[in-house]
Amino acid sequence: MSADPSRLPPPPPPAHDWALFLDVDGTLLDFAPSPDGVHVPADLIDDLRRLHDAFGGALALVSGRRLETLDALFAPLWLPAIGLHGLQRRDGGFAGHEAPREIASVLAAARALGAKYPGVIVEDKGITIALHWRNAPAAEEPLHEFASSALIELPGYCLQPGHDVLELRPDGHDKGDAIIALLQSEGFRNRYPVFIGDDLTDEHGFEAVNARHGISVLVGMRANSAARHGLHDPGAVRAWLREAARLLAPEAVR
Numbered sequence: 001m002s003a004d005p006s007r008l009p010p011p012p013p014p015a016h017d018w019a020l021f022l023d024v025d026g027t028l029l030d031f032a033p034s035p036d037g038v039h040v041p042a043d044l045i046d047d048l049r050r051l052h053d054a055f056g057g058a059l060a061l062v063s064g065r066r067l068e069t070l071d072a073l074f075a076p077l078w079l080p081a082i083g084l085h086g087l088q089r090r091d092g093g094f095a096g097h098e099a100p101r102e103i104a105s106v107l108a109a110a111r112a113l114g115a116k117y118p119g120v121i122v123e124d125k126g127i128t129i130a131l132h133w134r135n136a137p138a139a140e141e142p143l144h145e146f147a148s149s150a151l152i153e154l155p156g157y158c159l160q161p162g163h164d165v166l167e168l169r170p171d172g173h174d175k176g177d178a179i180i181a182l183l184q185s186e187g188f189r190n191r192y193p194v195f196i197g198d199d200l201t202d203e204h205g206f207e208a209v210n211a212r213h214g215i216s217v218l219v220g221m222r223a224n225s226a227a228r229h230g231l232h233d234p235g236a237v238r239a240w241l242r243e244a245a246r247l248l249a250p251e252a253v254r
Ligand SMILES: [Mg+2]
Pocket: 023, 024, 025, 026, 027, 197, 198, 199
């Protein structure tokens, strides 16, 4: 299956009966050198607010970040949200997981390794640990080796690869499961699911909405994606959302 967005058709015009699920980093927001460095345009906040209203509240963020971080980034919005790749949901908190005791020693070892490679960011997300090498490409292989061996100390954990990042996280929950769960909740039920995402972790979401005759949209390029529609980059996603807000909430004048 082709995943070249120049060959994948853009998503169709939006409708009021959609439930729109949006990944954040690399989808709504351009990547930054560090996870804390991302910029959230004010216009995007405004468009998301208008679309949230236009979909009767059925607009959710679906991210690897913690819910608390999403709320801070998109303040003053407080959107329905899935965090930590599906481990957190707005309605359910952590999906039955607590961080194991061993996570502290693995985190300390990750920081010790990261300190040898300037630019590596070891992100403590409580129940998960993300290892970023965007600014330290030479660290990719050592970090992979470290993470693979750390799995021995963290039973029930798996590796979640992403763009210049590898994350140690509990197995068994993914963005697809979380989208399906949210689709069964008040406000999302009986709506047409649409998911826009860019990363490997988003493939579970694409498969979930495809199985429900929804719309899957890949941002950027990747081979073997399950997505059936494409947008070129986060700027194209924001422009598409702007147009969707204009179509569905034309009464809003700026
Ligand atoms: Mg992403």
